[in-house]
């Protein structure tokens with residue numbers, strides 16, 4: 001196992017949540033020589049930041065994701081289309097480009113819809129206030145569906 005920590009060179013994650021550029025990324029990896037290339041496996045640890053999809057509050061998430069990738073020699077005999085797996089990367093024989101495999105590992109471990117808490121009530125659809133701060137607040141507005149009914153009734157009369 002090799003341990004290395006480096007600042008994230010790019011955002012690791014998705015549009016809604018990810019490890020920001022410069023954030024600490026801790027890798028614990030082992031490199032195993034196999035006939036076609038190098039098999040890399042281990043884990044990545046980092047802290048992702050994003051926004052709660054309901055209330056837009058900041059969300060911080062500890063990432064601890066498994067990393068796995070096969071770095072194949074370009075002249076490897078293996079059929080490329082036979083193994084169109086996302087875990088296969090090209091290896092020039094000298095430098096293993098970890099960025100992509102780490103980015104994939106982090107991105108797949110992150111939630112599609114980050115939440116500040118599992119039961120976040122979100123924002124009021126009338127005024128945008130955070131319902132967590134003000135759960136009881138109400139508006140004297142008729143639900144649009146009711147007002148449509150209201151109009152129907154008015155027209156009938």
Ligand SMILES: [Zn+2]
Nearest residue numbers: 052055116120
């Ligand atoms: Zn929230």
Ligand SMILES: [Zn+2]
Nearest residue numbers: 124126127129
């Ligand atoms: Zn409101």
